[in-house]
Amino acid sequence: MIQNSSRKWDIGRFFQTLNYFEVIPFFSCLQRLFTSDDKSKTVHLGEKKMGTILVAGATGGVGKRVVRRLLDNNYPVRALVRDSHKAREILGDKVELFEGDLTLKETLTSKLMDDVSAVICCTGVRVQPVEGDTPGREKYYQGIKFYLPEVVDSPEMVEYEGIKNLLEVAQKSLKYKLPERTIFDFTNPTLELKESWGAVDDVVMGGVSQSNIKLIRNRAVFSGNVSTDNNGGFASVRTRNFEPPLDLSDYDGIELRVQGDGKRYKFILRCEGKWDGIGYCYSFDTIYNFTQTIQIPFADLIPVFRAKTVPEAGNFDASKIYSMQLMLSKFEYNGGLNPRFSPGLFGIEIESIKAYGGKPKPQFIMISSAGVTRPGRPGINLEEEPPAVRMNDQLGGILTWKLRGEEVIRSSGLSYTIVRPCALTEKPADKGLIFDQGDNLKGQVSREAIAQLCVEALELPSACNKTFEVREEDQPKNNSNWQDLLSQLTPDSI
Ligand SMILES: NC(=O)c1ccc[n+]([C@@H]2O[C@H](COP(=O)([O-])OP(=O)(O)OC[C@H]3O[C@@H](n4cnc5c(N)ncnc54)[C@H](OP(=O)(O)O)[C@@H]3O)[C@@H](O)[C@H]2O)c1
Numbered sequence: 001m002i003q004n005s006s007r008k009w010d011i012g013r014f015f016q017t018l019n020y021f022e023v024i025p026f027f028s029c030l031q032r033l034f035t036s037d038d039k040s041k042t043v044h045l046g047e048k049k050m051g052t053i054l055v056a057g058a059t060g061g062v063g064k065r066v067v068r069r070l071l072d073n074n075y076p077v078r079a080l081v082r083d084s085h086k087a088r089e090i091l092g093d094k095v096e097l098f099e100g101d102l103t104l105k106e107t108l109t110s111k112l113m114d115d116v117s118a119v120i121c122c123t124g125v126r127v128q129p130v131e132g133d134t135p136g137r138e139k140y141y142q143g144i145k146f147y148l149p150e151v152v153d154s155p156e157m158v159e160y161e162g163i164k165n166l167l168e169v170a171q172k173s174l175k176y177k178l179p180e181r182t183i184f185d186f187t188n189p190t191l192e193l194k195e196s197w198g199a200v201d202d203v204v205m206g207g208v209s210q211s212n213i214k215l216i217r218n219r220a221v222f223s224g225n226v227s228t229d230n231n232g233g234f235a236s237v238r239t240r241n242f243e244p245p246l247d248l249s250d251y252d253g254i255e256l257r258v259q260g261d262g263k264r265y266k267f268i269l270r271c272e273g274k275w276d277g278i279g280y281c282y283s284f285d286t287i288y289n290f291t292q293t294i295q296i297p298f299a300d301l302i303p304v305f306r307a308k309t310v311p312e313a314g315n316f317d318a319s320k321i322y323s324m325q326l327m328l329s330k331f332e333y334n335g336g337l338n339p340r341f342s343p344g345l346f347g348i349e350i351e352s353i354k355a356y357g358g359k360p361k362p363q364f365i366m367i368s369s370a371g372v373t374r375p376g377r378p379g380i381n382l383e384e385e386p387p388a389v390r391m392n393d394q395l396g397g398i399l400t401w402k403l404r405g406e407e408v409i410r411s412s413g414l415s416y417t418i419v420r421p422c423a424l425t426e427k428p429a430d431k432g433l434i435f436d437q438g439d440n441l442k443g444q445v446s447r448e449a450i451a452q453l454c455v456e457a458l459e460l461p462s463a464c465n466k467t468f469e470v471r472e473e474d475q476p477k478n479n480s481n482w483q484d485l486l487s488q489l490t491p492d493s494i
Contacts, residue, residue, distance in 0.1 A: 432480065
C-alpha cells in the first residue's frame with residue numbers, strides 16, 4: 001500500500017495552472033469557469049480537414065472555380081496544369097502548380113500525389129468554335145448562340161487514356177488509404193506547443209506532483225515527477241479548449257503514436273467546455289522504450305468525474321470535442337488503483353494524435369457529362385438531344401470516350417464521385433439543383449454550381465461511388481442541403 005505523506009504545497013504552481021487555463025477560483029471552493037469570451041486562451045486547430053487537394057484541369061472554366069472555392073475553404077491546393085505561366089495568371093499565387101499533361105504519362109510523376117488526399121478532375125478535351133474562338137474563350141463559354149464546335153485534341157487521348165494515366169498515379173498513393181485526420185503532428189508541428197497544451201497536476205487538489213510537456217526531437221514529451229504526498233497522485237497535460245470544438249463524428253476514435261515507459265496512462269476527452277466537467281477516459285498500457293499505436297475507440301470511452309464513473313452521463317459526443325488530456329494517475333476508476341503506477345519520475349513521448357476510422361469520402365471526383373450513354377442508344381431522338389450527343393461522331397466520339405474514362409474510375413478501387421453536368425453556363429450559382437441517375441436529364445447548369453458541388457462532395461461520405469447527372473432548376477435555390485441531395489442517389493453497382 002502506498003503511504004501518503006505531507007509536503008509543502010506549491011501555491012505558485014497552483015495559480016500558474018489556473019492562469020494558463022483561464023480558471024477563476026471563487027470563494028473557498030473551486031468554482032471553475034472558462035472565460036470563453038477570451039479567444040486568446042483557446043486553441044484554433046484550423047479548418048484544414050484533409051491533405052492537399054489535386055485539381056486537374058485547374059485552368060478551365062470549372063477548374064479555376066474549384067480552385068478558388070478550395071482556397072476559400074482553407075484547403076491546400078495543387079493544380080495540374082499544362083502551362084504554369086498561364087496558370088499563375090488565372091489562379092494567382094496561393095496555389096501550388098505542377099506542370100504536366102494527362103496524355104504524357106512520364107509527366108505525371110509520383111511527386112504529383114505527395115500529401116494528396118483527393119483529386120478533383122475537371123479536364124476535358126478542348127472544344128472550340130470551328131471559326132475560331134475569342135481570347136477568353138467567350139464564344140465557347142457563353143452558350144447563347146450556337147457555334148459549330150470542333151475538338152482540338154484527341155478525345156480518346158484526353159478523356160480516356162489521360163484519365164487512365166492520372167488514375168494510375170492516384171491509385172498508387174490513395175488506394176487502401178483509410179480516411180484519417182491529423183489533429184496534432186508533433187513531427188511537423190503547426191501550433192506552438194506551449195500555447196495549446198499545459199500541465200494540470202494534483203497541485204489543483206493540494207498535491208505536489210510536477211509535470212510539463214516539451215517538444216524534443218520532433219516529439220511532444222510529457223514527463224515529470226508524480227507524488228502521492230498530500231493525498232495527491234496524478235500528473236497530466238491538457239489542451240486549452242478548442243475553438244471551435246472539434247467535430248470528429250465521422251470517425252471511430254483517436255489514434256496515438258507514443259513511446260512510453262511501461263506505465264498505464266489515461267487519455268481523456270471532454271465534450272463540454274467546462275474546466276471541471278465530465279471527462280471521457282480510456283486507460284492504456286505502454287511498453288518501455290517502444291513506439292506504439294494506441295487506438296481509442298470513442299465507443300469504449302468511460303464517462304468519469306474526478307476518477308468516479310458516471311454511467312448516467314451517456315455516450316461520448318464526438319461532434320463537439322473541447323479538449324484532450326493525457327494523465328498518469330495513481331487511481332483507475334471508483335477507488336481502484338492503477339496496477340502499473342509507482343510514484344517518481346515518468347515520461348511518455350507523443351508523436352501524433354489523429355482521428356482514425358473515418359467513413360470513406362470521395363478520393364477522385366470527376367466531371368464527366370450528361371449524355372455519355374446516349375450516342376447509339378435505341379429510341380433516342382437526336383433532334384431533342386444536346387449538340388455533344390448529336391455531334392458525337394463529328395467530335396471524335398467525345399462522349400463515348402468520356403464514358404470509357406468513367407468506367408476506368410468506377411473500377412479503380414478508389415472511392416469516387418462522377419458528376420455529369422448538363423450544358424455548362426457562366427451564370428452564378430443561384431438556382432436549386434436537380435440530381436438524377438440513368439442519363440436522361442437535359443437542361444443547363446452553371447460552372448459555379450458544379451465547382452461548389454465538387455468541393456462540398458469532398459467532405460461527404462454520401463457522395464461516394466455514385467454517378468449522377470445534374471441540372472439547374474428554374475427556381476432560385478433554397479438552401480442546398482448537399483447531404484440530403486446526395487443521400488437520395490443510389491450507389492453504382494460495380
Ligand atoms: N461545355 C459544356 O457545356 C459541358 C457540358 C457537360 C460537361 N462538360 C465537361 O465538363 C468539364 C469541365 O468543363 P470546362 O468548361 O470547365 O472545361 P474547359 O474550360 O475546356 O477546361 C478543360 C481543362 O482541361 C485541361 N486539359 C485539357 N487537356 C489536358 C491535358 N491533356 N492535360 C492536362 N490538362 C488538360 C485544360 O487545360 P489548358 O488550359 O491547358 O487547355 C483546361 O484546364 C469537361 O470535362 C467538359 O467536357 C462540359
